[in-house]
Amino acid sequence: MERGLLMLSAALAIGVSSLATAWAQSRIGAAGAGTIAEKPELRGTVIIMLAIPETMVILGFVIAVMILFRG
Amino acid sequence: MIVGMSKVQVLGPRRLLTETIQCLQGQGVLQLRSLPDEPKTPNDDKDRVKVRRIPLVGAELANERSLEQISHRLHELLLILPVPRESTRDGGELPDVTSAEFPSRLEAVESEIRALNERRLALQEERDVVTRYERLLTALVPLLRALEGTTHVETVGILVRRDRPEALGLVEQEVTRITRGAYTMLSRDVDKEQTGVLLTVPKEFAHELSRLLFEQGITEIRLPERYADQPFITTLGLLLRRSREIPGEIAEVEAELLRGSGRWSEPLKQAHRTAQDRLARLRAVARCGETEHAFVISGWVPTERCARLTAVVEEAFQGRVTLLEHVIHEEDYDAVPVVLRNPALVRPFELLLSLLSPPRYGSIDPTPFLAGFFPLFFGLMLGDVGYGVVALGLVILARAKGWGGETGRKVTTIAVACSLSAIVFGVLFGEVFGELGERIGIHPILFNRAKAVPTFLGLALGLGGIHVVLGVALGLWTALRQGEKEKALAKATTLALILAAFLTILARLGYVPSALGTGALWALGPLLVVLIAIEGVLAPLEIMKTIGNVFSYARLMALGVASVMLAEVANEMAGFFPIVIGVTVAVLLHAVNFVMGCFSPAIQALRLHYVEFFDKFYRDGGRPYEPFSLTS
Numbered sequence: 287m288e289r290g291l292l293m294l295s296a297a298l299a300i301g302v303s304s305l306a307t308a309w310a311q312s313r314i315g316a317a318g319a320g321t322i323a324e325k326p327e328l329r330g331t332v333i334i335m336l337a338i339p340e341t342m343v344i345l346g347f348v349i350a351v352m353i354l355f356r357g
Numbered sequence: 358m359i360v361g362m363s364k365v366q367v368l369g370p371r372r373l374l375t376e377t378i379q380c381l382q383g384q385g386v387l388q389l390r391s392l393p394d395e396p397k398t399p400n401d402d403k404d405r406v407k408v409r410r411i412p413l414v415g416a417e418l419a420n421e422r423s424l425e426q427i428s429h430r431l432h433e434l435l436l437i438l439p440v441p442r443e444s445t446r447d448g449g450e451l452p453d454v455t456s457a458e459f460p461s462r463l464e465a466v467e468s469e470i471r472a473l474n475e476r477r478l479a480l481q482e483e484r485d486v487v488t489r490y491e492r493l494l495t496a497l498v499p500l501l502r503a504l505e506g507t508t509h510v511e512t513v514g515i516l517v518r519r520d521r522p523e524a525l526g527l528v529e530q531e532v533t534r535i536t537r538g539a540y541t542m543l544s545r546d547v548d549k550e551q552t553g554v555l556l557t558v559p560k561e562f563a564h565e566l567s568r569l570l571f572e573q574g575i576t577e578i579r580l581p582e583r584y585a586d587q588p589f590i591t592t593l594g595l596l597l598r599r600s601r602e603i604p605g606e607i608a609e610v611e612a613e614l615l616r617g618s619g620r621w622s623e624p625l626k627q628a629h630r631t632a633q634d635r636l637a638r639l640r641a642v643a644r645c646g647e648t649e650h651a652f653v654i655s656g657w658v659p660t661e662r663c664a665r666l667t668a669v670v671e672e673a674f675q676g677r678v679t680l681l682e683h684v685i686h687e688e689d690y691d692a693v694p695v696v697l698r699n700p701a702l703v704r705p706f707e708l709l710l711s712l713l714s715p716p717r718y719g720s721i722d723p724t725p726f727l728a729g730f731f732p733l734f735f736g737l738m739l740g741d742v743g744y745g746v747v748a749l750g751l752v753i754l755a756r757a758k759g760w761g762g763e764t765g766r767k768v769t770t771i772a773v774a775c776s777l778s779a780i781v782f783g784v785l786f787g788e789v790f791g792e793l794g795e796r797i798g799i800h801p802i803l804f805n806r807a808k809a810v811p812t813f814l815g816l817a818l819g820l821g822g823i824h825v826v827l828g829v830a831l832g833l834w835t836a837l838r839q840g841e842k843e844k845a846l847a848k849a850t851t852l853a854l855i856l857a858a859f860l861t862i863l864a865r866l867g868y869v870p871s872a873l874g875t876g877a878l879w880a881l882g883p884l885l886v887v888l889i890a891i892e893g894v895l896a897p898l899e900i901m902k903t904i905g906n907v908f909s910y911a912r913l914m915a916l917g918v919a920s921v922m923l924a925e926v927a928n929e930m931a932g933f934f935p936i937v938i939g940v941t942v943a944v945l946l947h948a949v950n951f952v953m954g955c956f957s958p959a960i961q962a963l964r965l966h967y968v969e970f971f972d973k974f975y976r977d978g979g980r981p982y983e984p985f986s987l988t989s
């Protein structure tokens with residue numbers, strides 16, 4: 287039972303953070319594509335903006351790993 | 358490294374301005390700086406001579422307009438002409454662009470080339486139209502023969518979907534009703550989806566038939582507009598004939614254009630260059646200043662080239678024109694153009710910096726750090742001998758084929774460094790296409806990434822800590838160099854805070870003596886107070902952001918583990934199926950993992966630099982160096 291809960295927690299940690307990242311990136315990606323179409327010189331800024339929400343899923347992954355390895 | 362620049366002023370008598378500008382253009386090292394519209398000199402400062410901007414007037418403005426037009430026309434002609442196989446100079450001579458006879462000569466050449474181009478475009482358009490109808494024509498030709506010789510009738514072509522055979526019956530029923538049986542209907546399959554139908558009806562029913570087809574939503578074959586006045590059958594025949602003739606006619610026109618290109622390309626290019634250079638000189642004049650008798654040209658020159666430029670000006674004008682070199686003050690930094698210079702192996706990494714605005718003059722060029730850390734992070738994430746070797750092979754192939762020109766060369770140099778890094782880390786982690794390395798006797802030297810995840814996380818965060826601390830240290834150095842004492846103190850305090858936090862963590866993990874950790878822990882409070890005193894109440898948030906930046910390097914571990922896990926899945930899949938299918942599936946999965954494994958680490962490594970590292974010291978807003986030079 288406890289093992290199952292640990293697994294579920296790890297899955298939630300990675301799953302929810304993935305959804306959050308995906309949602310944020312979809313918004314930024316759409317806006318970024320429009321930005322690059324109008325101002326190609328801003329592509330560097332757009333790449334940065336697009337990569338920023340990935341921190342959420344990375345940290346979610348780290349938490350999941352810590353749950354699995356320490357649990 | 359950012360190359361040192363000098364602020365220079367070239368002074369001389371007004372009558373020597375044109376020659377001086379020509380001389381400076383020939384040297385191609387001075388970036389011109391426009392004189393402000395309004396002189397800064399206060400009106401009450403009567404002792405100072407007012408320098409005003411040289412306006413382009415009358416003939417000069419007309420000359421500028423004329424050169425602009427000529428340059429534009431020449432550019433368009435050069436775009437039309439194909440690349441010549443060899444340049445022949447039989448009759449291909451053009452006079453100087455400013456001479457009186459140039460416009461008439463250009464017009465003659467232009468009309469010759471444009472006429473050929475228009476003919477080619479018309480033929481290509483006709484070919485496209487005919488090609489669109491070709492499939493249809495091929496299907497309907499046998500039916501046309503059956504209709505030969507018919508007069509006083511109208512033939513209409515329609516397309517009917519083959520998956521709706523009942524439509525044809527319905528059409529026939531309606532046509533019978535309209536024409537009272539006076540019609541001919543021939544059909545033939547055009548392709549897998551459509552059947553072509555030729556309906557021949559007496560002319561008086563043609564209008565009603567068209568209306569019926571429109572109402573029923575049946576596609577009537579619309580032939581090109583230029584054949585609109587021709588009967589349908591005649592048009593189909595003409596189109597068929599043209600489809601055979603057009604390729605030969607296009608080839609003939611293209612051969613003629615190629616001959617024209619051989620004759621005119623070089624003279625046109627030369628004339629275009631001359632027009633561009635003259636235009637640049639004319640515009641340069643408008644950026645200079647003048648007094649009643651003298652001129653002044655302001656600009657920027659790389660310091661190392663200043664002495665040579667001074668000598669050239671001195672020699673050319675025998676001391677009548679002088680070049681003055683001034684010290685660049687910090688308030689000028691925003692206007693100073695930036696030239697980056699790095700060793701040959703580091704230079705390609707400037708490409709990664711080009712996604713951002715160039716560094717501001719007087720700040721740090723981060724290219725050498727990019728060259729060091731980018732392949733390191735990439736290798737840590739991909740970390741597989743197999744993938745590294747495949748990547749290296751592809752890079753060598755791309756380089757040998759010369760793909761992408763100069764940019765391609767830079768990209769492949771970066772890719773070679775990344776591939777080698779992936780191979781080295783692959784050896785350290787004992788990975789060859791995942792755990793296949795284990796099976797052929799390659800064992801991890803550092804650790805197994807799939808099993809020692811916490812250790813890998815520690816390594817990633819440690820590297821992140823080093824990278825962020827380096828960033829803060831570079832920020833401190835920049836602030837010190839630019840005399841920003843408060844900023845320097847804040848950076849030094851942040852640095853001390855991060856180091857104290859690291860020492861505390863290391864002491865807790867038992868890597869350093871606990872006494873040192875306790876001391877560091879006690880230092881955290883006072884350091885935080887100092888930071889708040891310097892930067893205000895938002896300083897703790899900045900510290901949290903910096904700590905968050907370090908944690909962001911956990912992505913090195915996350916992507917690395919994801920890569921090795923995917924490789925393992927690919928290997929295990931091979932065992933689930935019969936050998937041939939299993940190997941195919943495994944190769945496909947490895948290919949997917951390889952593509953993801955190359956793309957994702959590149960983006961992530963770039964992001965770690967742009968967001969986490971550059972944020973600590975990078976000052977953008979530099980102006981690119983665009984010297985006033987000859988087009989050639």
